[in-house]
Amino acid sequence: MKKPLILYFSVYGSSKALAEEIARQTGGDLCEIVPEIPYDSDRSHYSALAKYAKEEHDRDARPAIKGALPVGDYDTIFLGYPMWWYTFPMIVYTLFDEYDFKGKTLIPFNTHMGSGDGGTYGTVKKLAKGAKVLPGLPVEMSDAEKGAEQAVRVWIASLKL
Numbered sequence: 001m002k003k004p005l006i007l008y009f010s011v012y013g014s015s016k017a018l019a020e021e022i023a024r025q026t027g028g029d030l031c032e033i034v035p036e037i038p039y040d041s042d043r044s045h046y047s048a049l050a051k052y053a054k055e056e057h058d059r060d061a062r063p064a065i066k067g068a069l070p071v072g073d074y075d076t077i078f079l080g081y082p083m084w085w086y087t088f089p090m091i092v093y094t095l096f097d098e099y100d101f102k103g104k105t106l107i108p109f110n111t112h113m114g115s116g117d118g119g120t121y122g123t124v125k126k127l128a129k130g131a132k133v134l135p136g137l138p139v140e141m142s143d144a145e146k147g148a149e150q151a152v153r154v155w156i157a158s159l160k161l
Helices: 014-026 043-059 090-098 120-127 141-146 149-159
Strands: 005-008 029-032 076-082 105-112 137-140
Touching: 005 014, 014 029, 014 076, 014 105, 014 141, 014 149, 043 090, 076 090, 105 120, 105 141, 137 141, 137 149
Parallel strands: 005 029, 005 076, 076 105, 105 137
Antiparallel strands: none
């Protein structure tokens, strides 16, 4: 397998920690999806972030991504995100609006606080037209922050890359 890209969006660091573990185990390159306008990463402001995320969702917003992402340089892309309001953050919709995943292998992973993947893996299949989408890995937020080495190892082995 060629070196994969581990592309992720994270505000509180749990999805980043999971992405870093995937990169460590696959030897892949890490790339963060950074919004033009940063989200407040102070966990003591969680209620405000949740409210703002809900407003983005209700408006069907497409937050701008800062800079270009190297999606075209990779055949295999792991895509990670936290769950916000039972779906992925609206910036992930921006990603699918702006980048073509045709002919690529896309492997979703996410962090959550009890909602699993919330059906987002099916949404990834719909939005990533022409991509092969492999089974994803949902990890509870606190487990991701503690280190999900074993869960990642088992999942990657099951993918048979």
